[in-house]
Amino acid sequence: MNAQALHGHLDALLLAVLERGALHGYAIIEALRARSDGRLDLPTGTVYPALRRLERAGHVVSAWSTVNGRERRTYELTDTGRRALADQRSGWREFSSTVGRFLGPGTTPNPAG
Amino acid sequence: MNAQALHGHLDALLLAVLERGALHGYAIIEALRARSDGRLDLPTGTVYPALRRLERAGHVVSAWSTVNGRERRTYELTDTGRRALADQRSGWREFSSTVGRFLGPGTTPNPAG
DNA sequence: GGATAACAAGTAGCGTGTCTACGCATGAAC
């Protein structure tokens, strides 16, 4: 599964992983991969531009830090970003329940757990 | 909600509405609108090209019929289309459950106490 | 010491897919 299917939901995913705490780009990619059991394996060429978009939109702020001589740009959610995430969440719910009507009951309201 | 968010799932929706029986383009649009409580209101410029894509792919076949002097092109699911729909369905389930982990109700830091 | 891999960030150009904005045609209402 690649990000083509995401189309328009990628930003929401990025905000969602940052909700748990600030991360740098590479770590975001790994978090997405880990939390999706390897299903979301996004290329850097997808994630980095998206993060810059989010920063331009004011949803995240970034800060450079150097660790072992390696440059890391760490991204953090802003208040605006938090509100945007809430919006995206309700948008996702409406979207998935609407499409779910046509494509099956598998909207997974809750993964049984 | 428009089809921008659909991106990649539109074909599946079209196949899904045709699953219940053959329809012509305009009726497909109305069926989508009706079954989604008005949430899916797709422009013709989105649906007609999509239907032609599906026909080129062999997922549907079309036939002209004239009703009251009006030309209608009625689309019908093929066996290939039915299989494709099944594929899309399982694809949708995987997609929605994966994204749902991040954006779903169970994702909030307030785990339904 | 040199090659390779993993980590870390980024850009350029392409392809796909939906949207906007049209055009064409018929039948009913006013």
Add this chain to the structure above:
DNA sequence: GTTCATGCGTAGACACGCTACTTGTTATCC
């Protein structure tokens, strides 16, 4: 005879993610 709802269709614009590439550091293997 103009307007509206029905019905089909295309052209071009635009947004977004993908592929492929570049730059640079640290660690590992031979």
